[in-house]
Amino acid sequence: MSRLPPPLADWIAARGWRLHPHQQAMLDRADEPSLLLVAPTGCGKTLAGFLPTLAELGPKPGPGLHTLYISPLKALAADIRRNLGAPIEGAGLAIRVEDRTGDTGAHIRRRQRADPPHILLTTPESLALLLSWPDAPRIFAGLQRVIVDEIHALAESKRGDQLMLCLARLERLAPGLRRVGLSATVEDPPALGRFLACHPQPCAVLTADPGPDPDIAILDTETPPPWAGGGGRHAIPEVLDQVRRHRTTLIFHNTRAQAELFFHALWLANEDALPIGIHHGSLSRETRERVEAAMVAGALRAIVCTGSLDLGIDWGDVDLVIQVGAPKNVKRLVQRIGRANHRYNAPSKALLVPANRFEVVECLAALQAVRDRTLDGEPRGPGPRDVLCQHILVTAAAGPFGADALYAEVTTAGPYAGLSRPAFDACLDFAATGGYALRAYDRWRRIMLRDGQWQLRDPRSAQAIRMNIGTIIDTETLKVRLRGRGGAPLGEIEESFAATLTPGDTFLMAGQVVRYEGLHEMTVEVSRSPGRDPRVAVFNGTKFATSTLLTHRILDLFQQSRWPDLPDHTADWLALQRKVSCLPRADRLLVESFPHDGREHLAIYGFAGRNAQQTLGLLLTKRMEEQRLDPLGFVATDYATLIWGLEAVTDPAPLFDPTRLRDGLEGWLAGNAVMKRTFRASATIAGLIERRHMGQRRSGRQATFSSDILYDTLLRHDPGHLLLAITREEAERGLVDFGRIEEMLARIGGRIDCVRLPRVTPLAAPLMLEMGRVPIEGAGRQRLMEDQAAALMAAAGLG
Template sequence: MTQLTAPLTDWFDAQGWALHPHQTAMLDRAQATSTLLIAPTGGGKTLAGFLPTLAELGPKPGPGLHTLYISPLKALSADIRRNLRRPVEGAGLAIRIEDRSGDTTYTQRRRQRADPPHILLTTPESLALLLSYEDAPRIFAGLQRVIVDEIHALAESKRGDQLMLGLARLATLAPDLRRVGLSATVEDPPALARFLGAGTQVLQADPGPEPDIAMLLTETAPPWAGGGGRYAIPAILEQVKHHRTTLIFHNTRAQAELFFHDLWLANTDDLPIGIHHGSLSREARERVEQAMAAGQLRAVVCTGSLDLGIDWGDVDLVIQVGAPKNVKRLVQRIGRANHRYNTPSKALLVPANRWEVVECQAALEAVRARDLDGEPRGPGPRDVLCQHILATACAAPFDADALYAEVITAGPYTHLTRPEFDACLDFAATGGYALRAYDRWQRLMLRGGRWQLRDPRSAAVIRQNLGTIIDTETLKVRLKGRMGGLPLGEVEEAFAATLTQGDTFLIGGQVVRYEGLNELTVEVTRQPGRDPKVAVFNGTKFATSTLLGDRILAILQQSGWPELPLHTARWLGLQRDVSRLPEPGRLLCESFPYEGREHLCVYGFAGRNAQQTLGLLLTKRMEDLGLGPLGFVATDYATLIWGLDPVLDAAPLFDPATLRDGLEHWLGGNAVMKRTFRSSAIIAGLIERQHQGRRKSGRQATFSSDILYDTLRRFDPDHLMLAITREEAMRGLVDFARIEEMLARVGGRIDLLRLRSVTPLAAPLFLEPGRIPVQGEGRDRLAEAAAARLMAEAGLA
């Protein structure tokens, strides 16, 4: 067993601290090649990961980098630095701890390469950049341990794939390297262990007490549709008054802005309340973080930017506004309250509309049952591998056989075949068959059996474009004034394009007036007291998880719904009387007339992306059958289609082969594919985000990607980037796999009920935004009928 040094144990004793069992177990496993620690929020898992490092470094460590700590958030690294320095400085240990991120100055970064600290706190992107330098072997030669915090969050995105490739490279540079993964929310520990690497052992800590979690009771019932939860503001303000610090989570940044604005107007007691989300400026976020750490705020309206393990200490209540969509995310957010070991977290759920009452109840039951969701991850994406190959070449020439052997030690790429690797290498070297004639994509060449950069100067451009986070085209927002003005945050470029001088919108909880566009900066002035437009923020739009969908279907089968509010129970009971409630092993479809149009409602419970794709495919099939569809709208649970003729037989619409053929046809030249191509092409290095330090505008990048996409489809339809694009679209924006899962679940058991009017369950869908029109025979028939009526009135019929 590795022992803590006397100065450290003495300091722990002076604080009255005793190690938890899982922290002691991490010391016991200090020499293990790879360990995944699963411990509850507030259980000291980050300290557990660092204890072997502190023990090994001792009071007076020698020079060189010993431990690398990697987290998904820069703010989390800064928080860990503060917390880790306390025992280090308190025990008088001469251990240097520094962080490195996009905010680190050029001078600091150069010094860290020349003289690395003992512990370096960084992000996946900064690690990829460090590994691309020629001196990477010297920097990492003595590295002993890598700690990956919140590994579950990284495993859900391409940042995790990039990181695992980086760890495979580190293992080559530092053969004695040991890995530690830390997480509080893991639905499948063996799968996450495989992601971290072969031979990873799982250490499961005591999960701690049950959270104190309930639905917030309000005098006003939730609305039938929409989001934001603003109806509950009086009840939420009462909760804020009775707690020290409350985090009020929202699923999107736009909803957070709207809610904060209305909350502030209702805040007649002038309680100090802030807002925090990823589209705000770094300065604005840091002001809120510092005020929270100092205990100066009673509440913070926030989004996923505060999901992960920052220890705010004084937070004693979490409120989730809107259905959480994902149990694992909800558990993560709940853990922000009472961030202490063996202290129950307190949380309240606020459904944004009537349907979300059912989803919130399903989430409550899942949390109490410790039932976490998680979609299985596919193989490591090849666009990330293409970027890794280019970055590897920046550091030094490489042998293809050795690099392939290294890559397949990374968990996501274990099953990568040699032909797949060679295709990525060929793309990185030449751009592929259709592009190899162009010098700009001739990046690697083979010399003396090793691959190297064709032009060493290209390393700078490759490094500028490393990373897997694809920003939606955004523009900075600044207050108009001298020296560029105070930065407020950023908005999407498409939203900025709709603004004319004098328009107002919300950002950072304040109303601002659009004054003009100066290069790539939106200039604004403060404009209090006016009704604003709402900025369209680059925030994640979550889809309800499969686990929650299944639990909701189970709730619908109950007889009286004693756990649900009376208004919701009556609504579901009325649906059961008038029609039928959806069942787990069947697909319910309702057909009914309304306002001169025929409607079809399909309750698939496949998630928003899949239900939207289903709408596109079903309307295409209805068009083929001459039913004249006119449009559709989709939610996480249902797709509502309207048109000219009723659907009398649903079975032909849901033939799996026909749906897949329709998907293939639709994907051909679709805008979704072009958007997906652009993202993958940027990651793979085909399109530059930055050149010579200047970032391209979104329009420039989109224009380049559209031309490339059309060129490849025409001249090289089997190009690697088109194959990658299709895989990514199917997995993400289209989510066709969940449609196939739905069809497999119902096994042909499709119930089509023909009804006389709108049903209680379908009615809220008529209030949903985001209606999508269908252009086709139905529109032509409407136009012909309108023309005939007009001519008849004119006496020309």
């Protein structure tokens, strides 16, 4: 049994603490080349990760970097530094711990490269940047251990793929490096282990005691949830009551806009002036840090938040989690519930607040899934090649490399273990010449082969490559600040939203109604404007698709003859839908057609998840365009697609011919907005489009042009280009999700029920208020533009 160094063991004993079994197991198995710890929140997971490091470094460690800790959140790195301080200082260990993130000053970053600490806490992006410097081999030569925290979250995005490429590089710089992954509860730990390990080595999995079942229920409200839309504001009195009855409550929302609206409404009803804060990713760092500090100090009774609090700091005093809106995904719900009661072996307490009638059904389905301990999750695809293109450029920035060696290195990363040599070579060619069929840039290559080594043609381009590091694609945002000298920064809004504001407009920001005053040096200036009805800031929230598991459970619920587990209002609503139309079922496809507000509508209840329903919208509107039904646009939710246009669809069955749907996917999907959005992200990651940085945006706006133009140009002149192939791969697994359309087509087997109705049906009502509408560029749009142009000219007396 591995022992801790005496001073540390004494310090722990002096506090009356004992190691949890999984913490001891981490010490005992410290020599495993790769080790994944799966444990619920609140059981000392992070300390478990660090114990072997503290044991190995001991009281008088030699110089040099021993352990690299990587977290998805900057704030977490800073928090861990504080938390590690207690045992290290308490036990009198001479271990230096420092964090290094985008917030670390240039001076400290330079010093860290010259003289690295024993333990460096960082993020995937900061690590990639560190590896792009020519002195990386020296910094990492003695590295012993890498700890990847919240690896379950990193593995869900390209940040994880980039990180695994960086670990492959570290393995070359420090052979024999040991890897540790720390994960919340996941459905397939061995798959996460393969993601982490140095391929083909195996990864051992350690599973901590999952603890008792959570105490979870749907919150009863006096006012039933609204028919449509929502945000949970009907539940304000009951939520406030729960806040009063608990020490600290986290109130989770699915989008930032909903969090802002809910927070605003909560404050208006907060007669006891309970201290309640708000926390989400669009708020300024200062605002977020203030809330976090107040929370740590126990000064807040509740925090209205989004996914920004899914990870991170252990809030010891949280004793209730409230989820407002549909949970979408059972695994994420379980992880959120785990935020409550961070005491090991105490049940977490959670309440679900469905925001509308449909979500009541989804919440019930999710609650039953949590009780049955079934988790959902889609298998992870192979590592995306746009990330690899960036990695090749970053590698070149660090110094010359051989193609064979880099290929061997890259394929030790779990996500890229199956990467073929031709696929790798295509990325290398893209990095060097752009990879165009027209060899226009042979003289102006970005990297070129000299003496068998690939290197930058122009060493100065290393700077541009470093500026482009990262896989997070932000929409362009503007800072929001209170007007006046030293006005407090409030957060950020999307540029497209800011462009629509005129002085005097009001919107919600950081829980306050603010009035738009003007734009000053790329900052939106606002003043406080109490008591007015706000327009809502449009935030970019990630939209998760409801999992297959959950949609199947919902469809099963629909088939019950009665719904004793559902509140009366929802049961009555489903009964009404059954009466005027019918309820969707897994083995048939329900399609409703009705006029509304001067437009013809078609609702298709495919229950295939948001992305697949969106694809279905694109495929169907294309067919409608061919049939001269003049569709104008559509919106997709997790369970349905709603299409509106100028003509009614009388016979939808031919639209769903699977062969023609598949042809459509092959043939023309290329031209649509979803593909362009996907292209923009991949082209930015791969380095074709440079990120725009602070200050550069202002000059010559007419000189910058949209990535859509690049996409259209490539499609016309170079359809075989690597980035188009990457875009297709990305779209098919992400935004297109054709797999789930196939799943739907298979289960409905051509059985389509078309119902024509004089008005919106109970089930279609929520669709009318959905955001994220996709316009169709076709004959209908042109008809509309011409009508509008004629009307404007007539109004101006020019018609």
